[in-house]
Amino acid sequence: MLTTTLIHPDLLQALASCGHGDTVLIADGNYPLSTEVSQTARIVRLGYRPSVPSVTDVLGAVSGHIAIEHAEVMSPGADRDEPPIFAQFRKLLGSADITPIERFAFYDRVRNDAHLRLAIGTGELQPFANILLTVGARQ
Numbered sequence: 001m002l003t004t005t006l007i008h009p010d011l012l013q014a015l016a017s018c019g020h021g022d023t024v025l026i027a028d029g030n031y032p033l034s035t036e037v038s039q040t041a042r043i044v045r046l047g048y049r050p051s052v053p054s055v056t057d058v059l060g061a062v063s064g065h066i067a068i069e070h071a072e073v074m075s076p077g078a079d080r081d082e083p084p085i086f087a088q089f090r091k092l093l094g095s096a097d098i099t100p101i102e103r104f105a106f107y108d109r110v111r112n113d114a115h116l117r118l119a120i121g122t123g124e125l126q127p128f129a130n131i132l133l134t135v136g137a138r139q
Contacts, residue, residue: 011118023133048123049123062120
């Protein structure tokens with residue numbers, strides 16, 4: 001029996017296949033995983049009711065299993081306030097750089113990402129709670 005905080009076999013297998021430069025998407029419950037994800041990605045849908053699991057729950061578990069070099073987040077645009085979840089992302093990721101990308105550019109980025117290995121759907125309800133992680137090198 002695994003004693004780590006992440007025990008989902010599909011997630012563990014997909015994370016184990018990631019190398020430096022590969023990407024992992026953690027998406028909110030509104031993200032269109034069927035159409036806005038690269039063909040290279042394994043899709044794992046975890047959302048089983050509204051708000052469960054949250055993107056931050058999944059990010060906390062995933063970040064304990066991969067080195068995160070960089071993160072990109074879906075932004076509502078420069079003319080709107082930053083979504084509150086961005087502060088939670090910063091807290092969980094510590095020193096990792098986080099780059100905001102406008103909503104439709106974010107969809108394009110994920111859909112055309114040849115290095116996307118895993119797309120995780122959650123039950124998250126907060127708007128713009130989507131984060132694309134770039135896997136770093138092991139330290």
